[in-house]
């Protein structure tokens with residue numbers, strides 16, 4: 001078993017350390033004590049209450065597990081379902097991996113630092129669980145692996161640590177849905193995620209958040225992509241949330257490695273989002289793209305993006321577009337840094353409102369003003385994401401379709 | 409039937425249409441001529457109901473209803489549709505979806521697009537990077553799906569290549585139930601007799617007349633309309649003497 005004493009000591013020192021961005025959260029307002037839940041077999045999953053199933057559905061989680069290569073389900077602090085049903089794919093609860101497998105040491109806290117801030121520290125000091133998903137060398141996942149992190153206990157701080165490994169030459173698709181029960185008032189979700197994309201491997205990771213209005217969310221993600229690897233990272237959040245701050249970092253450490261980030265945010269009234277990402281291109285031939293679409297209909301959205309070119313012959317582009325529908329604020333903060341010659345880096349940021357002539361054009365085709373507006377919004381949000389399997393594309397489209405009702 | 413009486417329209421604090429009288433009876437198609445900047449597009453936009461084209465006086469009646477201040481979408485629902493000269497791009501909205509919306513889900517997008525040689529564009533964002541001629545076909549396709557009773561065409565043939573010209577011309581003729589087009593089980597004559605569709609076509613060149621005959625020609629000049637029976641006649645007259653002289657000649661003959 002992995003002795004985490006040194007890590008704990010480090011975490012202890014950082015347990016009051018504020019994050020470098022985002023409003024500070026008083027962790028004393030939340031509880032971390034384990035909340036027991038019974039393990040659920042396949043049949044039990046399908047027998048969950050209708051409302052819960054619908055909620056999970058909205059985050060891309062399919063309880064029938066049809067067209068899914070594996071399923072992980074954590075409720076509050078407890079893993080209630082964990083199953084892989086595809087050769088070459090492993091899905092293991094984090095606590096179990098730490099207990100049983102020596103190899104986890106090579107990955108656990110190797111990209112993210114335990115002492116980054118109070119949230120990473122908490123994730124170590126009071127770790128609940130999380131998942132390890134590994135695609136074995138050369139394996140190709142036909143169906144995406146789904147993971148769900150669900151919160152039900154009011155006032156809980158859920159601490160999760162995930163590790164995703166795409167071994168050499170493998171292809172892995174994942175969808176993670178995070179949601180909270182409608183009964184839940186306040187809560188905090190802390191999620192540490194470390195992504196390892198090895199040589200010539202391909203990982204697509206789609207995360208859909210569907211939290212409640214009083215929820216605080218602090219994901220902490222770091223990824224490393226080796227030679228010829230591809231990391232496709234999609235983030236979708238269309239539901240109101242009190243405060244969400246995340247700033248995932250990806251290092252492209254191998255030649256010809258590629259990272260693409262897509263985010264779709266809808267900022268509802270009372271919601272505060274501070275999201276962004278940094279991609280460091282360390283080897284020649286690597287490429288990076290950050291594409292953000294944000295809508296505010298009364299919420300506050302900060303969109304950061306930082307591309308850093310450390311090697312010649314790299315290409316990086318950042319595109320950030322925002323739409324104000326009904327008050328609120330949008331802040332686009334794009335940044336480019338080049339440390340060598342021969343880089344090709346660009347950014348494009350635009351914030352505005354829906355064009356009248358587009359609305360009128362659609363009205364002249366028989367749509368009401370509201371229908372026209374929502375059609376334009378849906379179009380704005382639907383970015384073409386190359387390399388995404390059709391099931392996941394469908395999940396994203398559905399989330400957008402669903403968000404319509406909230407935006408209008 | 410469309411009836412416009414003494415319409416005065418202002419755009420950006422400038423009166424562009426001074427005094428417009430126009431009557432398009434059921435089944436009729438009119439051609440609309442006029443120099444660049446004379447306000448032809450503006451007239452169509454005013455009929456469609458764009459509020460920027462502010463009606464200062466007069467009225468527009470359609471199917472017996474006063475639509476002078478009716479919102480755009482209600483006019484569309486009443487049966488007015490337009491093929492635009494410069495439509496906006498809507499990012500992320502596929503042409504296929506647009507056709508679906510126009511046809512209220514009741515049309516076969518694929519089949520309709522095939523008719524106008526536009527199948528390859530269904531998965532592109534509507535109007536995004538479309539060439540001049542492609543825009544014409546896209547607009548026509550939308551109007552086909554919408555199938556309104558009064559169709560306003562803003563220069564449907566300009567920029568269309570020779571090969572597509574016949575396609576565009578014949579399609580418009582079919583949409584307006586004209587020029588040999590006849591519904592299944594009905595004779596050409598019967599179709600003509602029962603014809604409901606009305607059209608107003610802006611054209612500079614008159615190429616469209618090779619495929620679609622117009623019942624009347626209208627010339628917009630100095631904010632007013634003058635009309636004659638034979639649109640080809642107007643074309644010749646404009647070619648020979650210019651718009652101003654042609655209009656003077658027409659009004660004297662009246």
Ligand SMILES: Nc1ncnc2c1ncn2[C@@H]1O[C@H](COP(=O)(O)OP(=O)(O)OP(=O)(O)O)[C@@H](O)[C@H]1O
Nearest residue numbers: 419420424442443444445446447448449450451493
């Ligand atoms: N937004 C605007 N602000 C000010 N003037 C405008 C605006 N839009 C159009 N105009 C002017 O209104 C007049 C009429 O324009 P319109 O587009 O109706 O002309 P048209 O007859 O269709 O011309 P064309 O044959 O070139 O298509 C023109 O002088 C044009 O410059």
Ligand SMILES: [Mg+2]
Nearest residue numbers: 448449493562
């Ligand atoms: Mg014009």
